[in-house]
Amino acid sequence: MTSNERAGLIADVLTREFGELMALDPASFRRKFRKMAASPFAFYRGSAALFYADMTGAYADDSFLTPQTGRVWIHGDLHAENFGTYMNASGQLVFNVNDFDEAYVGPFTWDLRRFAASVALIGYAKALSDDVIGELVTTFTRAYLGELRGIARDGDDTIGSITLDTADGVLRQVLQRARLNTRVDLLSTQTTVDDYERRFSLGDGVFEVDADGRAAVTAAFEQYLGTLPAAGTVRPVETHIKDIVLRKGVGIGSAGLPSYNLLLEGHTQALENDVVIYMKQAQVPSVARHIDDDRVRSYFRHQGHRTAESQRALQAYADPWLGFTELDGVGQLVAEVSPYAADLDWADVNEPAELTGVVHDLGVAVARMHSVADDESSHDLVDFSTEEAIVAEVEKDEAGFVDHLVGFAHEYGARARADHQEFVDLFRNGRLPGLG
Numbered sequence: 531m532t533s534n535e536r537a538g539l540i541a542d543v544l545t546r547e548f549g550e551l552m553a554l555d556p557a558s559f560r561r562k563f564r565k566m567a568a569s570p571f572a573f574y575r576g577s578a579a580l581f582y583a584d585m586t587g588a589y590a591d592d593s594f595l596t597p598q599t600g601r602v603w604i605h606g607d608l609h610a611e612n613f614g615t616y617m618n619a620s621g622q623l624v625f626n627v628n629d630f631d632e633a634y635v636g637p638f639t640w641d642l643r644r645f646a647a648s649v650a651l652i653g654y655a656k657a658l659s660d661d662v663i664g665e666l667v668t669t670f671t672r673a674y675l676g677e678l679r680g681i682a683r684d685g686d687d688t689i690g691s692i693t694l695d696t697a698d699g700v701l702r703q704v705l706q707r708a709r710l711n712t713r714v715d716l717l718s719t720q721t722t723v724d725d726y727e728r729r730f731s732l733g734d735g736v737f738e739v740d741a742d743g744r745a746a747v748t749a750a751f752e753q754y755l756g757t758l759p760a761a762g763t764v765r766p767v768e769t770h771i772k773d774i775v776l777r778k779g780v781g782i783g784s785a786g787l788p789s790y791n792l793l794l795e796g797h798t799q800a801l802e803n804d805v806v807i808y809m810k811q812a813q814v815p816s817v818a819r820h821i822d823d824d825r826v827r828s829y830f831r832h833q834g835h836r837t838a839e840s841q842r843a844l845q846a847y848a849d850p851w852l853g854f855t856e857l858d859g860v861g862q863l864v865a866e867v868s869p870y871a872a873d874l875d876w877a878d879v880n881e882p883a884e885l886t887g888v889v890h891d892l893g894v895a896v897a898r899m900h901s902v903a904d905d906e907s908s909h910d911l912v913d914f915s916t917e918e919a920i921v922a923e924v925e926k927d928e929a930g931f932v933d934h935l936v937g938f939a940h941e942y943g944a945r946a947r948a949d950h951q952e953f954v955d956l957f958r959n960g961r962l963p964g965l966g
Contacts, residue, residue: 531588537952540580541962547579547816549964551787556966558778563957563965570950571611571651578607578632578644579816580949585640586820589942594931595637598919601826603843603903603912605896606632606817608641609648613892614873615708618691619759619850623708623870625692625701625891626845627899631863632815633840635826635911638900638920640817643942645670645896646935649889650943652876662882663943664936666889671932673893675924678901682917686906689898692891699887700879708872714802716869721773721793721804728801730775730793737776739790746857747774747790750809754855754864757838770795772804787811790857791867806867807851811860812837829911832861843903843911 531539545552552559566576574581592600605612605627612629646667653663681689690696694705721728732738739747748771755769773793789810796803812833818826830836834854841852851866879888897917903909904916924931956962 533952536949537956537961539583540577540949540952541956543580543583544577545963552964555778556964560965563953563962567950567954567957569655570947571648571655573950573953574648574651574946575609575611577949577953579819581644581647582640582816582820584942584945585637585643589938591639591934593934594639594923596919596923598914598916599639599923600637601635601823601912602638602900602916602920603840603909604634604636604638604641604817605630605844605899606634606636606641606815608645608896610645610652610876610892611648611873613895614871615705616849616868617870622691622693623705625697625705625874626895628845628871628873630841630844631812631837632817633837633844634815634817634821635823636817636821638916641896641900642671642674642935643938645892646939647942647946650939651946653885654943654947656880658882658885660940663939665882666885667936667939668932669886670889670893671935673890674897675921675928675931677894677897678917678921681897681901682915682921686901686904689902691898692895697891699891700884701874701888701891703878704872704874708870711869711872713804713869716806716867717802717804720791720806720867723801727772728793728804729773730791732775735778736791737778739774739776743776744774747792747809750855750857750862751792751864754809754853754862757853757855757864759842759850759852768795768797768805777808787813805851807864808867809855809857809862809864811857812854812863826911832856834861834863836861837863838865839909843909844899845902 548559562576566573607629608627612627613625614628615623615625616628618624649666649670650663653666692701694702694709697705717728720731722731730736751771771792772795775791777789777791787810789808792807792809794805794807796805814833830839834856838852838854849865849868851864853864855862855864879885900920901917904912905914
């Protein structure tokens, strides 16, 4: 494919993926695309649609895929920056995969390939040699397979979590930083207290909601309460809505999507216990456009249901506020704006020894994620043992599997760097339609 042909493909894929939203809010997408233009990794983060077009196009490969390993519950956007901390339903701080907006059921290798290429991009940006990058991908892959074998041998009851009790090195530092966060600090950045009552602060990207909008969001909230895992056990004081605001997404992944923040009373009337949740319009995941499986498609009521159910399936002891609803007939994801969220900052991890420890732990985390959503979970969409199916297939040629991911990381990392330049030229020269 020539450079011009590749540029045309990039433009076509991005327009097909985002065209409808771009027409509604071109300014948000101009901001999104400027952020994507900042670096090859930022472009890679924002262009999952292009990645999956390639997985079924120029980079299609059925190696290690069977009717079972080709329909595993996957994260869908497993790049190196989609890991961080959260407070689970048991009150433990956990480091794990996060952001399940793109989750679906598909080939397990697509998750691993997407992560491996992101490691290559990070490694290149840190001026690491190809040999070191290859060793990092190898470490990740072998940690993933080692954890899968252990779970296949000892059962799902052995699936653990990366917590303050089990983490060390960089990941323990991330958990410790998250532990310093407080609900009061979060509330102080988003709200003000006036006349003894807390309300949202208005500002850039935060807007008041009129009476009709508030009524619609409140009705959707009432519907959402019935989707909580502990529905019926939430105390009435916790479900009292104190305020509602509209937020317009400006991040790489949320451009053009309306989102509402709701301020709830919390478990007591003390102001420091107030809870902020979000109600966000959910979208069709990029990967779903390339998977023809009626059983998967018909399993979900709408995209909000898909996102919430996927997160519950892939993330043990998920956010207790996680649920879904509909607003104006469109599926919504609902979850807490957690004060205890802290992302892994790759700027703090630079030397090969540190990077090796981190990617090893991330390989373990991904294996646990893939293993938890199978026949032993409360979800019946994947009705077989994921870990047993993957291990059985990979063990036929483990060395070849590792080489496959290392080779793909190098090749697609280079492809993404070249695509980034093509994208920048398309954008700055006005060749992406629909941006105004």
